Amino acid sequence: MARPLLYYITDRTQFPGDELARRLPLINKIAEAARSGVDYIQLREKDLSARELEEVGQEAVRVLRGTNTSSAGQNLTPTRLLINSRTDIALAVGADGVHLRSDDVSPTQARVVAETVLAQNSKLASRDSLARSPRPATRDFLVAVSCHSEEEVISLGRQNADFVVFAPVFEKSGLPRSRTLGLDQLRQSCGHNVPVLALGGVTLDNAQSCLEAGAAGIAGIRLFQQNPISDVVGELWRD
Numbered sequence: 001m002a003r004p005l006l007y008y009i010t011d012r013t014q015f016p017g018d019e020l021a022r023r024l025p026l027i028n029k030i031a032e033a034a035r036s037g038v039d040y041i042q043l044r045e046k047d048l049s050a051r052e053l054e055e056v057g058q059e060a061v062r063v064l065r066g067t068n069t070s071s072a073g074q075n076l077t078p079t080r081l082l083i084n085s086r087t088d089i090a091l092a093v094g095a096d097g098v099h100l101r102s103d104d105v106s107p108t109q110a111r112v113v114a115e116t117v118l119a120q121n122s123k124l125a126s127r128d129s130l131a132r133s134p135r136p137a138t139r140d141f142l143v144a145v146s147c148h149s150e151e152e153v154i155s156l157g158r159q160n161a162d163f164v165v166f167a168p169v170f171e172k173s174g175l176p177r178s179r180t181l182g183l184d185q186l187r188q189s190c191g192h193n194v195p196v197l198a199l200g201g202v203t204l205d206n207a208q209s210c211l212e213a214g215a216a217g218i219a220g221i222r223l224f225q226q227n228p229i230s231d232v233v234g235e236l237w238r239d
Contacts, residue, residue, distance in 0.1 A: 003237055005217025007040045007165065007197050008033045008224040013047070023056065029225055030060050034067040034079035036229040037237075039217070040144070042099045044084040057083055057093035082144055090141075091117045097142025097162070102152060107143040107159045114141040148181065150189040157194035165219050168200025169210060183213050190214030204235050 012026040033041055041064075043057055060081055068078040080096035083089050087110045090098045098110055118141070145156050147164045156164050166189055171180045180200070190196045195216035202210060207218050224232055 002216075004211055004215070005040070005163070005195065005197060006038045006224075006233060006236060007042065007199075007217060007219035008038050008229070009042045009044050009199075009219060009221045011221050011225065012045055014222070014225055023059075026056070027059055027063055029229070030081075031063045031067050032229045033224060034064050036233045037076045038079055038224070038229065038233065039077060040080050040082060040142075042082045042084055042144075042219075043095075044099070044221075046084060050086070050089060053083070053086065054089050054093055057081075057089060057095060061094050080142060082142060087113050090114075096140075097144065099144045099165075100146070102146045102148060104145070107145060107156065107161045110143050111141065111160075114143075147189075150185065150192070153189045153194065153196060154192050157192045161194055163195040163197060163216065165197045165199045166215070167198075167219075169198045170201030170206060172201035183209055186210060186215060187213040190216075204232065207236055 008029075010026060010030070012022040015022040015025045030041055041060070043053070043060055045053060045056060048056065064079055064081055082097045082099040083093070083095050084099050085101055085104055087098045087105075089095075091114060098114075100107065100110060104110075142162045143160075145161045145164050147153050147156060147166055153164055153166065166181070166186055168180055169182065169186050186196070186198055191214055196214070197217040197219045198207075198210035198213075198215040199219040202218055202220050202223055204223070207223075210218060218236055
């Protein structure tokens, strides 16, 4: 079985204190995830204003660039940052991509926006080598999408999403059990020409069952944020 993809989804509201106090542990967790070999991080701070999200995104990009550089000699792939829902902010801060909601714009539309902005920035840079227009660290702009059914997975595969996050797989606090999708639906949704990552109530105890069902990887908030990430990665990568 190939090494599973790992996706840390942030939620700074789980950290104690006021807004300023929460940002430091959030950035520290992002750096910890990169040092530990997590493949993707989604900055999912939905309650922040556009300006606040941009500020946190810029700091996350800065930290990840430094951490990815120092991890290069450890044979770890660079950790890539996605911004929740806001393609414009992802491009503005130089993130690697965007994570779309299931009811968001389509992956095709997000790519058109990204390609347009990148082309404009490229022209500016060619005119002025000192141009400071923000642009992603890579032209390979990622588009991930949340989904909740096999039909959505198939559709998103046709729209060339880079990967999808299928949720909620397991029962979780505050969510009616009737909305839980379960392993059978996860299994049916895998194998449709797009990588599927399992999310929702996933723990170290049940993650292996998701991978055995065909998931390409594991996504989580508490799984990564409330545990030492190196321990989580070690368990999930273990044969």
